[in-house]
Amino acid sequence: MEVIKNIILTAFTSVIIENTIFSRALGTSTLIIVAKNRKNLFGFGLSVTYITAVVSVLTYFVQKIFRFDDNAYIYIPLVYILILGTVYILTLLCLWRFAVSLFVKIRKYIHVSAFNCAVLGSMLMISKYCETFTDYLVNGIGMGIGFILAVYMIAVIYDRIYSEKAPYAFRGYPLMMICIGILSMAFWGFSGHTLNY
């Protein structure tokens, strides 16, 4: 029971309280690109979640090897990039071999979903704050789902952000930042706010 409670709490924290975009701003630039093309939103979000989940599991084992080296922080990003590159290539090869139609669909955006701040950021964050294998896995999946949630919320208001009705100075990117800021404030409320009285 305790384990399930911990998993639910960790998942809630990584999806909502420490949301990839609204709390950590990881992958904001990717969001700006992805929100434009709303056709593959779900597929893109799923591929980000898949990659964060797989790399966080691998990060757990890599972290075990390097945790005693005080200078590991200097070269650990290089190791993470190698992990990311390997997962990226192996995924493409597997899809090309076993699911050609999916490979054709996904190859247009899988590079964006693999090499972005959300994925590398989740690897760096997880290796810094997580202890157990379950923490690594749940956080990895949670950060991916948090990213999907954020992308969907922005995609819903995308037309209004780029609408002709919006003042020219704010239309598009500036308004998107302001909307993310407002949503970020709402998500910030989940971490608790106490008023003095």
Added chain:
Amino acid sequence: MEKETDLVKENSCKTIIFNALLKKNPILAGGMVVAPVVITVDSFPRALTLAAAFSVITFFTLLISSFVPKSIVYTVRIIMYAFIGALVYVPASIMLEYFMPDEINEMGIFFPLLIINSFIISRSEAIFFLESKGKMLLDIIFCIIGYDAAVILYGLIREIIGSGTFCGEIIGIPAVFSVFSEPAGGFLLLGIMAALLRVILLTVKKVRQK
């Protein structure tokens, strides 16, 4: 023919500098490398730290990436860019930690995150379309200067309105909005600054037309 003329226009030195600094400023117009700015830059000294870290990592990564041949498939090229970024990070982190150990430490995960920033990914591909290495260098240098200038201004404003200080010294402004020190306020300020840049560009355009 029209497209070619546009390309030549885009590639003139003055246009490259103007675009890099203002019209296509990486952070205020392009929305690139947003995460470190919103999360870490809540004061002027931190803005300087990010500007230094970004400049060193991005410049050398792009410089080395420019030698990656276009004949290599994009799937592999993108891994190479990230790998080059991670390689550049090793000497860069040693050097920057020597000069500003506390400041770099305060950046946390956002310092190594710079190796895979969206600016490197987009510029590494864009440089294939520029005419010469000289123009490519000019473009990279002024884009970095544009980014750094915007980040420093952002850090300065955010520190003043978010904490009521300048470089840690209280300056005694009547109202302080602590939300601007949080990520939410960081996004809001970025949006407002991006809108202001548009107003400035529009005004310049109107003045030139007159």
